[in-house]
Amino acid sequence: MYRLLACDIDDTILAPDGSLPDANRDALRELHERGITIVVSSGRATVSVRRVAEMILPLADDEYLISFNGARVTSALSGNVLFEQLLSREAIDIVSRYARRNNLVLQGYGESDFISETNDARCAAYARATSMDFRLVADLGAALPGGCAKLLIIDEPEVLKRHYPNLMAESGGLFVGVFSKPTYLEIVHPAVNKGTALRFLANRLGIPIEETVAVGDSANDSEMLEAAGLGIAVANAREELKRTADVVLEKSAETGAIGELAERFFS
Incomplete structure (x- = not known):
């Protein structure tokens, strides 16, 4: 019997156009009502993950958020930080210098916004996609002295x-x-990935890792699928993730992959 479901957001819960398919929303709501612990897991910033979680369920403290690719774990309702692993100022400076030398668009993150030294169209597009505020700074490391x-x-x-x-x-x-x-x-701390975050949360909640399910679509989901008792890839997942997964669903994110998952493994 599975007791916890960890779901990636983009191209897993949400369709490629950013919409939330009814079948995915309804399946997650029904599972939560049945007592399954729901974990929304993403590379997105915490504030953005929380906004997506609010689209799915009324927030409660038996729901959890894994954000920044596993660098932070929080309770969905209270926002209490249960785990966090930051990049150091030295790491930020190394990446910033490389980005400047090679004219790359680099972003860092505050609590409610993202920060860049470059006012680029890609930053504007990212702000629209994530509903986050954007702040232009002269020096990324100086703007993030605590990492x-x-x-x-x-x-x-x-x-x-x-x-x-x-x-x-x-x-x-x-x-x-x-x-x-x-x-x-x-770019994250070497100890950070979604799998480490899932193991931490399962241990904290007293749920054996064998009783967890994880579902995703991309390379940054691989450790989470490997850590879970059952690792599932949606039909639209990258081929390398499908090779990692225990199960590949027939449905994609936009056609109701989470609904299929719930019916097959939580019925």
Whole structure:
């Protein structure tokens, strides 16, 4: 019997156009009413994850949010931070210098906004997609002296693939990179991933990891699927994630993947 369901947001709960399919919303509401612990898990900032969670369920403290690719775990209603692992100021400075040298669009995160040294159209598009405020700063590291949960580089897939090994070669063990989308390279602390966050939360709640289910679509979901008792990929998932998953659903995010999951594994 499974007691906890951890769901990625983009292209898993939400359709590619950002809409919430009725079948996904209704399935999550029904599971919550039956006592299943719902965890909304994403690379997004906490404030953005919380907004999506509010679209699905009335917020309660038996619902949880994994944000920043696992760098933070919070209670959905109270916002209490249960776990957090930040990038250091040194890590931020290394990535910032690399981004400046190579004319890359780099973002950091405050509590309710995201921050960049570049006023680029991609920042404006990201603000619209996540409903977050954007703040332009002269120096990212100086604006985040206490560190931050993650950094994000937005560019074309071929550009990010070209820069990825070079940037990682400069990491000094202070950060790692993961692709949440082909156009998003996310930079986090080496100890951070969604799988670590899921294990932490299951342990805190006293739920054996074997009694958890995780579902996602992209490379940054792989550790979460591997950690869970049952790891599931939606039909529209990246091929590398499908190879990691225990099960690949027949339905995609936009055709009601979460509804299929609920019917097959929680009935």
